[in-house]
Amino acid sequence: MNDVPASQPWWRYPMVWMVIAGPAMVVVAGVATMVLALSSPDPVLDTRTPDITQAPAVQARNHAAAGTLPAKR
Numbered sequence: 001m002n003d004v005p006a007s008q009p010w011w012r013y014p015m016v017w018m019v020i021a022g023p024a025m026v027v028v029a030g031v032a033t034m035v036l037a038l039s040s041p042d043p044v045l046d047t048r049t050p051d052i053t054q055a056p057a058v059q060a061r062n063h064a065a066a067g068t069l070p071a072k073r
């Protein structure tokens with residue numbers, strides 16, 4: 001006569017968990033990225049007395065800011 005199946009609570013449907021899983025993974029990845037970024041920040045380079053090991057980084061930073069290649073020595 002009346003063959004309507006009984007409705008289930010929302011958490012019983014697998015599609016709901018697939019929809020929730022995407023944003024949940026993005027939140028977890030964002031928190032993990034923030035923890036990594038805050039736990040090991042990049043050092044600020046001193047341009048007044050450049051160390052030979054930091055010279056390529058300073059040149060690249062200056063190139064990115066000015067848009068020109070550094071002069072050859």
